[in-house]
Amino acid sequence: xxxxxxxxxxxxxxxxxxxxxxxxxxxxxxxxxxxxxxxxxxxxxxxxxxxxxxxxxxxxxxxxxxxxxxxxxxxxxxxxxxxxxxxxxxxxxxxxxxxxxxxxxxxxxxxxxxxxxxxxxxxxxxxxxxxxxxxxxxxxxxxxxxxxxxxxxxxxxxxxxxxxxxxxxxxxxxxxxxxxxxxxxxxxxxxxxxxxxxxxxxxxxxxxxxxxxxxxxxxxxxxxxx
Amino acid sequence: xxxxxxxxxxxxxxxxxxxxxxxxxxxxxxxxxxxxxxxxxxxxxxxxxxxxxxxxxxxxxxxxxxxxxxxxxxxxxxxxxxxxxxxxxxxxxxxxxxxxxxxxxxxxxxxxxxxxxxxxxxxxxxxxxxxxxxxxxxxxxxxxxxxxxxxxxxxxxxxxxxxxxxxxxxxxxxxxxxxxxxxxxxxxxxxxxxxxxxxxxxxxxxxxxxxxxxxxxx
Numbered sequence: 001x002x003x004x005x006x007x008x009x010x011x012x013x014x015x016x017x018x019x020x021x022x023x024x025x026x027x028x029x030x031x032x033x034x035x036x037x038x039x040x041x042x043x044x045x046x047x048x049x050x051x052x053x054x055x056x057x058x059x060x061x062x063x064x065x066x067x068x069x070x071x072x073x074x075x076x077x078x079x080x081x082x083x084x085x086x087x088x089x090x091x092x093x094x095x096x097x098x099x100x101x102x103x104x105x106x107x108x109x110x111x112x113x114x115x116x117x118x119x120x121x122x123x124x125x126x127x128x129x130x131x132x133x134x135x136x137x138x139x140x141x142x143x144x145x146x147x148x149x150x151x152x153x154x155x156x157x158x159x160x161x162x163x164x165x166x167x168x169x170x171x172x173x174x175x176x177x178x179x180x181x182x183x184x185x186x187x188x189x190x191x192x193x194x195x196x197x198x199x200x201x202x203x204x205x206x207x208x209x210x211x212x213x214x215x216x217x218x219x220x221x222x223x224x225x226x
Numbered sequence: 227x228x229x230x231x232x233x234x235x236x237x238x239x240x241x242x243x244x245x246x247x248x249x250x251x252x253x254x255x256x257x258x259x260x261x262x263x264x265x266x267x268x269x270x271x272x273x274x275x276x277x278x279x280x281x282x283x284x285x286x287x288x289x290x291x292x293x294x295x296x297x298x299x300x301x302x303x304x305x306x307x308x309x310x311x312x313x314x315x316x317x318x319x320x321x322x323x324x325x326x327x328x329x330x331x332x333x334x335x336x337x338x339x340x341x342x343x344x345x346x347x348x349x350x351x352x353x354x355x356x357x358x359x360x361x362x363x364x365x366x367x368x369x370x371x372x373x374x375x376x377x378x379x380x381x382x383x384x385x386x387x388x389x390x391x392x393x394x395x396x397x398x399x400x401x402x403x404x405x406x407x408x409x410x411x412x413x414x415x416x417x418x419x420x421x422x423x424x425x426x427x428x429x430x431x432x433x434x435x436x437x438x439x440x441x442x443x444x
Binding site: 001006009013016017020021074079080081082085086088089090091092093126164224 | 280283284300301302303304305307309310313314315316317318319320324325328329332333334358359362374
C-alpha cells in the first residue's frame with residue numbers, strides 16, 4: 001500500500017474518532033478561546049497598541065492549543081496499545097506519521113478558523129484586507145509546528161518523559177518558524193500589505209517543507225523499534 | 227508484494243532492554259501447520275520472543291528468517307503475520323466493526339467490509355458489533371482482537387495469552403479455530419500460562435526460563 005493511501009486511512013480514523021467524541025476539539029478549542037479572552041482582558045489595549053499585543057496572544061494560544069491537541073491525539077494511540085495495531089499493518093512507517101500530522105492539522109485548522117476572527121474582534125483589528133493573508137499565515141505557521149510536534153509525539157509513544165520531551169525539544173526546534181509567524185502577523189496587523197509579508201510566507205513555506213520532509217524521512221526509523 | 231514462507235527460524239536470538247536481559251540466545255524453528263505453545267514464568271522472555279517474531283522490536287543479537295526472507299522485508303512480511311497481543315490493540319472509541327474494517331483496509335484487503343463481517347460472525351461478536359469497544363467486556367474485546375489477527379489469513383499467527391477473558395464455551399470454539407488455522411497451513415505460536423489450554427492446542431510445548439528454552443532441552 002502506498003504512503004498516501006495508508007496515511008489517508010490513519011487520518012480518517014482519527015477524524016472519525018473525533019467526530020464521535022468531539023473530545024479534542026472541545027477541550028483544546030475552549031482552552032484556545034480562553035487564552036485569547038484572557039489576553040484581551042489582561043492587556044489593556046486600544047486600537048493603537050492592540051496590533052502589537054494581538055500577534056503574541058494569538059500565537060501563544062495556537063501553540064498551547066496545538067501541543068494539547070497533539071498530545072491528546074497520541075494518547076488515543078497509547079490507550080490499549082492501539083498504535084501497535086497500526087504498526088502491525090504492512091504499511092510504510094511514514095504513513096502513520098503523515099496520517100497523524102494531517103488529522104492534527106485538520107483539527108487545529110478548525111480551531112484556528114474560530115480563533116482568528118475572535119482575536120480580531122477582541123483586539124479591535126479591522127479584518128478588511130488582512131483576514132485571508134492572516135489565515136494563510138496561521139496555516140503556514142501551523143504546518144511546521146504540527147509536523148515537528150507530531151514527530152516527537154511519535155517517539156514519545158514509549159517514553160515516560162514524553163511531555164517534557166515535547167516542551168524541551170519541540171519548542172526550540174520550531175522557534176524560528178514561530179518567530180517568523182509572529183513577526184509577519186504583527187506586520188500585517190500594523191498595516192503591511194500581502195505583498196510586503198510575502199517574504200515571511202516564503203520563509204514559512206521553506207520551514208514547512210523542511211520539517212515535513214525530515215519527519216517523513218526519520219519516522220520510518222523512529223517508528224520501527226519498540 | 228505478497229511474500230510467503232513455510233518456516234520461521236530464529237538463531238541465537240537475544241534481546242536486552244538496557245541492563246535487563248529479556249532473551250538470552252534462543253534457537254528455534256516453527257513450521258507450517260504446527261502449533262507451538264510456549265510456557266514459562268512472568269519475565270521469562272515469552273512475550274519478548276513474540277514481539278521480535280511480530281517485527282515490533284529489533285533483536286539485540288541473532289537473526290530471524292521467514293523462509294528465505296529476513297527483516298529487511300519487514301513491511302511486506304507484516305502482511306503475513308497476525309498478532310493477538312496481551313493488550314487488545316483496538317481503538318476503544320471505535321466499534322468492533324470499525325476496528326476490523328480499518329485493520330482490513332490497512333492490510334490492503336479489497337473486500338474489507340465483507341471480510342470483517344464474516345469474521346465477526348464466525349467469532350460471534352454480532353450482537354455487540356456496532357457498539358464502541360470501550361463498552362465490551364474483556365472476553366468480547368478479546369474476540370475482536372482475535373478476529374483482527376485472522377483477517378488477512380496470516381501465515382504466522384502469534385498469540386499472547388489469547389484465552390484471557392474467554393468463557394469456557396468461547397475457549398472451546400477458539401481451540402477449534404486454532405485447529406482450523408493449523409489445517410490451513412498457518413504457523414501458530416501461542417504463549418499461555420493455562421496448562422489445559424496448552425495441552426488442547428499444542429503440537430509441541432516449550433518451557434522458557436530466564437530468556438532461554440529449557441524444555442525440551444536444546
